[in-house]
Amino acid sequence: MIVKSAEFICSNTQISKLPPPVKAEYAFIGRSNVGKSSLINMLAGKKGLAKTSQTPGKTQLINHFLINDSWYIVDLPGYGYARASKTKKADWNKFIHTYLDKRESLQCVLVLIDSRLEPQKIDLEFCNWLGEKGLSFVLVFTKADKQSSLKTDQNVAQFKKALLQTFDEFPQYFVTSSETQLGHDDILSFISEVNKH
Ligand code: GTP
Ligand code: MG
Secondary structure, X not given: OOOOOEEEEEEEOOHHHOOOOOOOEEEEEEEOOOOHHHHHHXXXXXXXXXXXXXXXXXXXXXXXXXXXXXXXXXXXXXXXXXXXXXXXXXXXXXXXXXXXXXOOOEEEEEEEEEOOOOOOHHHHXXXXXXXXXOOOEEEEEEOHHHOOHHHHHHHHHHHHHHHOOOOOOOOOEEEOOOOOXXXXXXXXXXXXXXXXX
């Protein structure tokens, strides 16, 4: 798929104010600072589309971006931001869980995992929650440019081992870098295939 147009549509804290659920949408989620907004910009081929930051907790709202006038990329606030208050974390959970659970036009959740790290409890818990809800998801290992491909492979293998303790099958996954564009074509082809159904 070629991205011909990518347009910011809206930011929301209220589920009731989201765009009508008539176009396919793909939610990008993962720990704070994992690289969600950067990946969205890389896929869209537009640097400033989603706001990125070195400081975790940059994205605080549900942001809709319309691609090729036909489907949405949704940038979500990151989970696991250590410095967020308990109330804020609870609000986040409620809000995001409601969005993911109830959004009829959601086709697939892309769960971003930092490829440099060993399996993190919070990522595994989130995948388990998606599994319990029966939500379709794929894994996206980010920032692969930051270490050797051997190290990335090792971390992916470890994540696989950890996830297979609760899942029968390892989901489809992508290894990406927003710096080198690694994974760009594979993710867009995947979305293009899902959009056909
Ligand atoms: P929140 O909105 O705070 O949850 O963060 P986020 O997941 O949207 O992360 P964001 O895209 O803002 O990126 C966080 C930091 O990681 C920024 O400094 C990015 O430049 C950097 N970064 C993101 N992706 C990559 C990557 O693939 N390679 C490298 N080297 N740096 C990256
Ligand atoms: Mg962000």
